[in-house]
Amino acid sequence: MLARFLRPKATVSAHCDLPCGIYDPAQARIEAESVKAIIEKYESNEDPVFRARALIIKEQRSELVKHHLWVLWTDYFKPPHFEKYPQLHQLFNEATKLAGATGTKGGVDTAKADELLAKIDEISKIFWETKNA
Amino acid sequence: MLARFLRPKATVSAHCDLPCGIYDPAQARIEAESVKAIIEKYESNEDPVFRARALIIKEQRSELVKHHLWVLWTDYFKPPHFEKYPQLHQLFNEATKLAGATGTKGGVDTAKADELLAKIDEISKIFWETKNA
Amino acid sequence: MLARFLRPKATVSAHCDLPCGIYDPAQARIEAESVKAIIEKYESNEDPVFRARALIIKEQRSELVKHHLWVLWTDYFKPPHFEKYPQLHQLFNEATKLAGATGTKGGVDTAKADELLAKIDEISKIFWETKNA
């Protein structure tokens, strides 16, 4: 029960290109968590139909990770952010690559999913610093 | 700064139909927050190009709210949940209607967006109760 | 030739969220018929390329079944219908589950496709009763 009370309350989040002003790295992280869970289930289930489905869905979910990250990079972050955090471009480039052919799309390696989640976490920290600035 | 440390850490989340087992009502809420922000910006900006864009995007974001809620209703919730929470069917039906033609899609009324957010909050409470059960 | 004259003439149908007022359970049924045919073809063809394609397409067509049913449940049916047909919520929930991971998406079992078609038929009967009321 305690866990429930400690659950996120406030996560406001974000993304349309009106822009509505609502952005949240949680969108990318949720899809990346999904990708990781899919890989784990793939590894522990040898049924060919299940495995084919896992690959189909992993492809879609990895694409969603890329999309949500691209939106943050282009739509949320502004020149002053890139000045203050000079690593930001490379961070996004590496994170989106980790959700692509050389990352979670291209294989079934949970280590890649963990690296992806770690990059999203780094982005998330910077995001919230700029949001709370 | 404090706010940042109190930010959600653990939000596990959810949704593909493998199923990966990751579900999170935050996905619906983020889109609904976006819908509300769009309506507010629409109200305070009379530029016809801006207003047309706001209506186009509100249509898409409201559809996403419906989609995320439908996924929870069909994919996450199981018969025992519906027995324990007999109001759940109606709750989802009303919430998805509130994101449709008689709700946030059909007009530019922030009250509808608030009602929608309140319904999503009710769903979210039940979701986390079942998750932490 | 006779068969052709006995073919449906009038099926008006339905679904956008303007709403345009045009709804028709035939949309869900057509996709479900497709899902069933895909499963049958999968069973009788062991070529791995064909089978991979069948699984990819079955995933999409099952998703369309779910979508068309969700639209009917949220957009077409109104509170008085749910009062008159108290089984309607559960019927839709079961039907959409039958097109998901525990149904036609999750496997290659024609029995699941038949169950899905039977549920859509039940929904269809109620739909036309309310339409002709």
Place this chain on the structure above:
Amino acid sequence: MLARFLRPKATVSAHCDLPCGIYDPAQARIEAESVKAIIEKYESNEDPVFRARALIIKEQRSELVKHHLWVLWTDYFKPPHFEKYPQLHQLFNEATKLAGATGTKGGVDTAKADELLAKIDEISKIFWETKNA
């Protein structure tokens, strides 16, 4: 009540590119009926939010008409059909144009929607002749 018993029973229908073998011009007709209903509602409602929404949705539904017709033309009809019905290419070309910029997408003219429905009806007649051959 009688009307309900006279309703279509058998409409099998069609379209995926496995191919599953299920095709049905009803899919195009349903979307075209929707387009017509949208135009009628547009004409009788001067609220600018409603009208903007009608145009957004009409664009999508007209695109669906085109898509369903293209699928029939490319995937269902075979060389012997085109030999037997030499008008078929032009019929499809005109029908899809009627759902485009010079037809229901480009304006709010119910006459265009009626022309489109008539073309779909012609296609439908030929479709069922070949199906029942």
Place this chain on the structure above:
Amino acid sequence: MLARFLRPKATVSAHCDLPCGIYDPAQARIEAESVKAIIEKYESNEDPVFRARALIIKEQRSELVKHHLWVLWTDYFKPPHFEKYPQLHQLFNEATKLAGATGTKGGVDTAKADELLAKIDEISKIFWETKNA
């Protein structure tokens, strides 16, 4: 370096249904080149995960070929073009079939991809003749 200077400069292009007036068969050709490359990579890589991904993506890219060709056939070409080039209907019908179940979607045969590219090239020649007329 020379190659770069000889690169296309003027590429006129094409496609939305406003219509914006910008059309270009290069869009279909790019996707068809992609389909061919996917088939070649599929043939030379026996890893099952890679092969499953190749089939998933080939399905999508073949669909894009069909879509871009359909748009040219319906939206760009007008009655006088069809009079001047009476083979045009059949050419488009064959090209789109070559990207479907009996062509690049249905198998992993580079010959089919080459036939598809040749058809697109024929269409492209006619397109540019009409454009430069």
Place this chain on the structure above:
Amino acid sequence: MLARFLRPKATVSAHCDLPCGIYDPAQARIEAESVKAIIEKYESNEDPVFRARALIIKEQRSELVKHHLWVLWTDYFKPPHFEKYPQLHQLFNEATKLAGATGTKGGVDTAKADELLAKIDEISKIFWETKNA
């Protein structure tokens, strides 16, 4: 006729995330040309239905520009490219912003479309230099 012979012949191009290895900035440029043409047509046509359609389609085409550029930035360009062209990150960030809310999505200004096209041209030059290296 001469113009036709001078037309691009070889443009190989590119983009799926297998990866198939086929990439081409022409995809982004074609959509950007479309966006520019839409804005020009918007400016010269005061019909409200036409203008609403132009805004709807401009939104979609601008999104496609962003998507094609993101794909190049994440999938085609590798660390050595970013070392050799240190301006590349910023160039892509500015180009995608020019297709967004502060650029061609947000207004009806042909100057923005021209700036966008110029940025895509810069990217294209670098792309072909790396391709021909």
